[in-house]
Structures are given as C-alpha cells and as structure tokens.
Amino acid sequence: MDEQLIRTIVEQVLSQMQPTKPTQAPPGKIPIAVSARHVHLSEEHVKLLFGENYTLTSKAPLSQPNQFASQEQVTLVGPKAALHQVRVLGPARSLSQVEISMTDARTLGIDAPLRYSGDTSDSAPITLIGPKGSLYLKEGCIIAAAHIHMNEQDAKALHVVDGQFVNVQTCSVRPLVFQQVKVRVSSRFQLEMHIDTDEGNAAHIQGNGYGELVTAGVHKAPAELPPQQVQQLVPPKQTAVMTKKLITEQDIKELRQQELVIKKRTMMTALAQDMARKKGITIVRQ
Ligand SMILES: [Zn+2]
Incomplete structure (x- = not known):
C-alpha cells in the first residue's frame, strides 16, 4: 500500500474515534460501570507470567481506591479459542482470578459459573499466557x-444493608431492570454498580451509565449461587403507621419497616429520633 493511502486511512479512522466521557450520575442515582474482561493475579503468578522480580505497573486508576488497570496484558486460552490483550488489574491479590463475560466463555469454549469476586472454588479452569511464561x-x-x-x-x-439483593433500573436508551444485584458495603468503597460487557450491551451502556434502585420485587439470591452468599435478606420497603401521640425509642426499636408515617403533631423523643436515624428509618409526618 502506498504511504499516501495509509495516511488517508489512518486519518479517516482517527476522525471516527470519539473520546468516551464518563457519565456523571445525577444525585440519588447509582453510577454504573461496565467491567471488560480482566485478570487478577497473585504475586507468584505475576512472576510466572512476567518474570522474576516483576511488579505490576499502573496504567490508569480505577474508581475503587488503590485499584488500577495495569500496563500488563495476558492472553486467555480455552479449548475453542484465545482472547488476546486481556488487562491485568492491580495490585496483586492473594488468589488469581479471571473475570469474563458469557460471550467470552462461549468464544473460549469454557463453562464458567456465575459468581461473586473472590469465590473461585470449583470454578472453570483456564490457561493464561504472558510474555515470560504460561x-x-x-x-x-x-x-x-x-x-x-x-x-x-x-x-x-x-436504605440497604451489606449483602442485600436489590433491583436496579438502568437510566439508559434501552432501559433494563437488573434483579438480584448484591450490595457490598465497605468504608473503602465508592458508590458504583459493576456489570459485565454482556449486561452493559443489553442495557445499551458503554463504559459508564447510571441507574436507580427500584424497590419492587423480591430480594432473593440467584438460584445458581451457593447459599452462604445469601445473607441478611431484608424484605422490600414497607411502611408502618403510628397514631399515638408520643413515639419512644422502644417503638422504633420494635419497628421492622423502613418508613414510619406519623401525625403532624406527634412527638418523638430524642432517643427515638436517634434510633430511627441508626436504623435508617424514614419518618413521614402527615
Ligand atoms: Zn466490583
């Protein structure tokens, strides 16, 4: 191909590329990030694939504190095909883990189970190839x-707790409700929902989007997941009504609902107010 033609093609391709801007979620909405296939590696496996004394180098920070997309990439190999240039995320972890979409699993020819990060026992086998080893x-x-x-x-x-399963409606051009989404609470975390590329494509979300909690529906774990992952299930939001003139701490303590409707003039003790705050109960005066 002559040089002028190559230059023209490069210019045409570059003009098609648009910088992807992260979508800012409006207040009260949940930012959604689409996770592309990636790999977490143990220190030992970093050495095996990239060489002795090798450490992962950061290419770009991720939204969760201290996590980064590294410069390093590997090739994933299954019985049917290989996927090249798969990003390694850092820092190194105690256990190596490969996260792919169902489409990837079919391409590779492996039967990967649906799991939460860290739960890899009895999951699918896979081969990884790096510049220095496999x-x-x-x-x-x-x-x-x-x-x-x-x-x-x-x-x-x-109004959710750690381990609870919720339903999330995406605010996207192809709106979708994701059911049985697990809530993970930690002081280290930043508010963000993670879905894979198949889920992102289904909802027409590329890279970043946002959604909102929908309270309708039964919060239960996906049937495929082992029972130990089902914890602290909370019933859907319900409203309690109290007509008494004085609400005490004990009243709030016994309350199982997340919303309490009381009369405009009803008094609440300071302790009752504290307890409501602690339990995340919304007080509505009518
Ligand atoms: Zn995540």
Missing part, C-alpha cells in the same frame, strides 16, 4: 455477578 489455573475463571459497591453513608441513604 499458567494453567485449575480453577479461577468466573462470570462476575452484578454488584454495587458503596460506603456506609450511601447504604444509609439508599
């Missing part, structure tokens, strides 16, 4: 189940 993982390849990271303040504001 590695056969007997288990460690999963399809990551959708989840939401958040800190305690977010959890309080959204």
